[in-house]
Amino acid sequence: MRVKVIYLGVVRHKVGKSEEEYELSEGSSLKDLLIKIAESNRSINDLISGIGDNPIDPTLIITLNGFTVNPANIGCTALRDGDTLALMTVIGGG
Numbered sequence: 004m005r006v007k008v009i010y011l012g013v014v015r016h017k018v019g020k021s022e023e024e025y026e027l028s029e030g031s032s033l034k035d036l037l038i039k040i041a042e043s044n045r046s047i048n049d050l051i052s053g054i055g056d057n058p059i060d061p062t063l064i065i066t067l068n069g070f071t072v073n074p075a076n077i078g079c080t081a082l083r084d085g086d087t088l089a090l091m092t093v094i095g096g097g
Contacts, residue, residue, distance in 0.1 A: 004029055004084035006036060008062040011091035014063075017046040033065075033072060036088065050092070062093045 025039055031033070041051045050060040064074065066089045072080055083096045084087035 004031070004082065006082055006085075008036070008088045009038060009087065009089040011089060012094065013092045014047060015089045017050075027082060029035065031082050033067065033077040033088070036082060037077060040074060040090075047090075047091070048088050060092075061092075064091045064093065065089070066091075 004027055006027060007022060008022065008025060010018045011034065015021050027036060027039070029066050030074060035049050042049055050063045059077070063074070064071065065074065065077075067082075068087055
């Protein structure tokens with residue numbers, strides 16, 4: 004199955020592109036995809052490295068098909084062919 008990944012804001016700046024697609028086997032989870040993203044984009048390892056007990060930087064926002072995903076649920080969030088994942092960081096300012 005193919006999943007589209009969109010990078011926004013700081014994440015896009017770190018990765019150097021706005022989007023890409025990943026090929027995954029059927030039954031893959033969001034955790035599986037994040038591991039692939041971390042392996043191919045070392046520049047954002049600080050945001051999604053570890054993929055263990057506390058894998059996600061708290062400033063990272065993950066959406067799947069337009070809905071926010073709780074980072075605690077990445078292992079049990081199943082992906083389907085044609086899904087769209089967006090990664091962005093919290094925007095702050097003063």
